[in-house]
Each structure stands twice: as C-alpha cells, then as structure tokens.
Amino acid sequence: MIRILGIDPGSRVTGFGIIDSDGINAVHVAHGTLRLKGKELPPRLGQIFAEISEVIESYRPEVMAVEQVFVSKNPSSALKLGHARGAAICAGVSRGLAVAEYTPRSIKKAVVGTGSAEKEQVQHMVKLILKLAENPQEDAADALAVALSHANTNTTLGRLAAGRTR
Template sequence: MLRIIGIDPGSRMTGYGLIDTDGMHSVYLSHGVIKLSGEPLPPRLGEIFATISGLIQEHQPDVMAIEQVFVAKNPSSALKLGQARGAAICAAVYRGLSVAEYTPTRIKQAVVGTGRADKAQIQHMVQMILGLRQKPQADAADALAVALSHAHTHTTLMRQSGRGK
C-alpha cells in the first residue's frame, strides 16, 4: 500500500487529503482544509508548514502530491500561491517525503476525464471514486484529486517499469 497526502495550496485556505492505494483501488483516509487567518503572509506560511508537518507526522504518508502553480491574472496572487506551495513542500521535505507535482489540467484529466472540469465535477468524482457519503469541501476535494492523480500516475509508471502487476 502506498499512502499519499495530496495538497491543494492556497494562502487563505489549503486543502489536504489522504488516501491509501494498492495500484488498483484507492481508499479514503482523511481530508480537511487549513483555514488561515487574516494575519500577514509570513505567519500564514508558518501555519501551513506546521499543520502539514503535523499531518505528516500523524498519518505517515509515503509521498506528497501537490498542485503546481498556474498562471494567475494577478501577479501578487500567483506569488502568494507559490509561497504557500513552498511552505507545504518544505514541510514534506522536512519530514523526509518525496514530492510529486501535477498541473491542474492533468489532475482534472486523471479524476474527471477532461482538463476543463469545474469544481463541482471534481467534488462529485472524488465522492464517487472514494465512496464518500458527502461531497468534500472544494479545497479538500481538490487535494484528494491531487492524491488520486498521483495514485494513477504511480501505478502507470510502476507497470511501465515492469515492477507493477
């Protein structure tokens, strides 16, 4: 079993999701949203680092999968998003995890089947794939989608290398 923590980074809300996968089936473990205060950016980045570091310590994932920064219309927002990603990545590396990065389009293709899926479609597919009773909040659903994307990619790479069944 491979345990994956998926991260949907944000400077106001950062989603996380944890799954186990055997290559054929993925099992839901946990999800949530780190809601960050209105404080200046440095304390929020510290909160992202500390919270994700704690989640890693608690759940012992094997790898972190994280969404890559997309080009935003507002350069300031893109910079803040990049810094939030950096805080999450630093927490993973600090805890000894490797980090896999995926574009939003690739994540949507892996989970929904189209790179132009909207938030509601992602929430619905994550709920169906993982057998959840309720739709997860959008940021948490995105994080679970990142984890599922890595599960699919990891399985494919293992099969191509001859190490998978």
Template sequence: MRILGIDPGSRVTGYGVIDSDGRSSRHVASGCIRLGAGELPPRLGRIFTEVGDLVAEYAPQALAVEKVFMAKNAASALVLGHARGAAMTACVQAGLEVFEYAPRAVKLAVVGSGAADKAQVQHMMRMLLGLTRAPAADAADALAVALCHAHTHSTRSAVSRVAR
C-alpha cells in the same frame, strides 16, 4: 502506498490522505487548513506547522501537490507559490518524496476533462472514494491530486516493469 495530497492556498489549504495500490484507493482523511486574513508570514508558518502535523499523524510515503499556474494575476501566483513552498518544505523535512501535477492534468485524471469545475471534482471524489457526501472544494482538490499521483505512479511502475 499512503499519499498526502495538498491543494495549497494562502487563505485555505486543502489536504487529502488516501491509501492506494494504484487500482483501488481508500479515503483516510481530508479537510482544510483555514488561515483567514492577516500578514502572510504567520499564515505560511501555520501551513508549515499544520502540514507537518498531518505528516506526523498519517505517515504518508509521498506528497502530491498542484503546480502553480499563471492565470491573470502574477502577485496571486507568487503568494500561491509561497504557500506551496511552506507545505512542500514541511514534507521534505519529514523525508517525503514530492510529486507535482498541473491542475489540468489532475482534473483530466479524475474527471476525464482538464476543464472540469470544482463541483465536478467534488462529485468525482465522492464517487471514486465512496464518501457519504462531497468534500469541501479545497479538500476535494487535494484528494484529486493524491488520486492523480496514485494512478500516475501505478502506470509508471507498470511501464517500468514491462521495459525491463
């Protein structure tokens, strides 16, 4: 299965594409859509367009994206929700199934601790995917959510087969 992972952000949106059979995964591509400052609507338009371009180029079967979490600033969470919506809409329009994961669940799945920091996630993406260097923080987070989905989907499929 080819999975597109997205770490949404209104200034930097990370992406990661992996191929996975649930047991082993291979890095296909990763990077960041750097949006910078400026008015929000044009940045959301770029997220929509560039995520759509990624879907067209890499032809994933699923989108895995981090859920919005409420930290201290409600306005920031709202803007993050807009960025997620732009990315998700591009994928849904292309016919992808969308799967959402809490940030703590992603970190727990790939690092073993829901409180892992960005450097730990970067290190684990390098190790788990056999990369020559650690990806940028936002790209690593996107790869991590894609890997979380690969593992979760594999486990759910196995449980479903046993339950029959």
C-alpha cells in the same frame, strides 16, 4: 498499499487529502482544510508548515503530491500561491517525503476525464471514487484529487517500467 498526501495549496485556505492506494483501488483515509488566520503572509506560511507537519506526523504518508502553480490574471495571487506551495513542500521534505507535482489540468483529467472540468465535477468524482457519503469541501476535494492523480500516475509509470524490464 502506499499512503499518499495530496495538497491543494492556498494562502488563505489549504486543502489536504490522504488516501491509501494499491495501484488499482484507492481508500479514503482523511481530508480537511487549513483555514489560515491573519493578514500578514509570513505567519500564514508558518501555519501551513506547522499544520501540514502535524498532518504528516499523524497519518504517516509515504509521498506527497502537490498541485503546481498556475499563472492567473493576477501575478500577486500567483506569487502568494507559490509561497503557500513552498511552505507545504518544505513540511513534506523536512519529514523525508518525496514530492510529486501535478498541473491542475492533469489532475482534472486523471480524476474526471477532462482537463477542463469544473470544481463541482471534481468534487463529485472524488466522492464517487472514494465512496464518500457527501462531497468534500472544495479545497479538500482538490487535495484528494491530487492524491488520486498521483496514485494513477504512479501505477502507470510502474507498469511501464515493468514492461521495459521484461
């Protein structure tokens, strides 16, 4: 079993999700959202770093998977999202975690089966896959989807590598 921390970064709300995966089955460990306070960006980035650090200390994941920045219509929003990603990644790296990055499209494809899935579809599939009683909040569901995407990708890469060594 490997413990994976998934991160859905945001400058106002950052989602996190933790799963254990043996490469075939995934088990829900925890999920939640960081509601970032204040108007100024630097203190919010500090809060992301501190709170993700606490999550890492509490749950001891072995790897972190983070959603990549997508370029939206608003370059300012994309920059803020990039800063939020950086704060989360720094928290992971400073605690010795390897960090994997996935595009929003590849995450949706891994969890739902199509890269153009809607948020509600991601929430529903995360609920089903992890056998949760109810749909997780959007940002937490996205973070769990990032972790599931890493579990799927890691398993596939492991199988490919094993096939090459035979």
